[in-house]
Amino acid sequence: MSNIIKTVDVTDSLENLSEFCDIENGRISGKIFSDKAIYEQELEKIFARCWLFVAHESQIPKTGDYITTTMGEDEVIVVRQKDGGIKVFLNACPHRGNKVCFAESGSTRGFICNYHGWSFNTAGNLVGQHESGIYEASDFDKSKWGLKEVAQVDSWKGLVFATFDPEAPTLKEYLGPMTWYLDALFDNQEGGTEFAGGCIRSTYECNWKIAAENFVGDILHAGWTHDSAARAMLGGAVAKVSDFEESYSVNWNGHGYEFALDTVGNVAVLGESALNKYVHTIKPSVAERLGEFRSNMVASVSSCTIFPNFSFLAGQNTIRVWQPRGPNKIELFSWVLVNKSAPDDIKEKWRKGAMMTFSPTGVFEMDDGENWEYCTRTSKGKVTGAQDLYIGLGMNTLERQTDLPANVYKGQLNEANARAYYQHWYDHLNAKSWSEIPDRNVGKAEVE
């Protein structure tokens, strides 16, 4: 297929990479948040290689429906096909490279470049140009100059992912046993989930990994960072996570999910008793569908990141991608998720509640942004950035005797997921292809 995207040449790994990441000894270097050479390697060895979240199926239900987003810094169009499938194209005309779709979402029969009138159908085929006779005289072969299509697109329970790398493992292999846990949010009711309309985009002066790592397994910050928001929303402090009898950090291939089993700890901070009640009401049917264990996770105190930059909070139902825009900048794309089968007033309360807590005006998010920006900023100091940062909490907490899938660690107040995340990050930067990435998983790969 000539219109499949050409992969980028993979350059050599940085020679001194190991200086920045010593996971066994629980340390990373601040330099990884601001070094330009590291960032360039990330674009090439992570964002041009891994499966990246691009859309929720509900955003583009009908033929010709599209959204635009980015994979790393590359702009793409995600469009629903006539056969019900989804294609993802570079949002760039193959003639001079101009952007062909300027809107963030909509519905269309095709895309026409403003520059020389190259016109593409929703399947990406070049179907016409302004002054088409000129092209015929030059033996131009239209079939070779369609929109460039990304190598692989696949979806899992409504979440659409794409990768530029034809050698990437399947999405199923990529997610591995994490899907067992993801079901607690994305498949807890018949009919699955949908996004509320719209996407809020905001800009942080921070490194993308700091935000992703916060969601991969840092509930520790919540009790301290978010004290003010909890008091505002609940009239009291955040649930004391260290009091939970049972909680976990689980990870696989750099993805991580930390969670308690308190059912409603996350949704409670939206301050809408009707939402707590909804979660309790559906709980028996969730237990029937997914089992007792996961019915306790639907809106419990938890957070998750799918490597590299897709994160969510079950309960608040904020879904987000930390889009890299240089070593010290991200654009945050955020959406609100609801169960399709939920009553309209419940969906509405979730839409408002998620924005009230986790959005640029969200009372929780405000205190996060400040932290992440200054973690990044200090790392720009030549000397400061060269210092070690501690990431050693919960060493030796691996659960060897467990029936749970993935790599399971005891307790959610634990930096095990963050370590696994940075280890996987390091492994990618150190590898020239997928085959060079070591398998460090020790837990159960199978989900029943």
Add this chain to the structure above:
Amino acid sequence: MANQTETQVELRPVSMEQHHKVSCFLAREYRLLDEEKFDEWLALMHEDVHYWMPGIENRRRENLLEHGFYASDHMAYFDDKLRDLQRRVARFQQPSAWAENPGTRNVHQVSNIEVYYGETDGEYLVHSVFQSVRSRGMDEEYVIYGRRTDVLVEEGGSFKLKKRLILIPNATLSCKNINTFL
């Protein structure tokens, strides 16, 4: 056209004196925010206030939303009732609002004020344009511009804010948060 002001049956401008009163009200409201007098600011809200700042979506003209670039059931920065505004103020007032200490220094400015009689007696429809400048820390500066449509209700010689629609031109917010009211 996108983001056109909703057409009123008949726009009747108020007297110069009434216009002046409304302008003074808006200026005072902004000064209260600049001075962090949040309780006094909340007291200006009508008990049924709807304080709405929808997210702005970059859509083609043939694919416009309910209101052009925004829709009532889409994501929003604010879609608040009085209880929600009170909760936001409650966070500002916590000693543990770490990101508010040192405090944010605010300048709110309002201009292009148009005042018309509203749909019912004692209600006024007010259009304005605002600029919000915030500075934090040693060097952070954030500027937000936008347009507003308010419904004010005259009450006891002053006004209460019953509705506020806030529209920014940006489809991507160029800063990390909006830790103020607009």
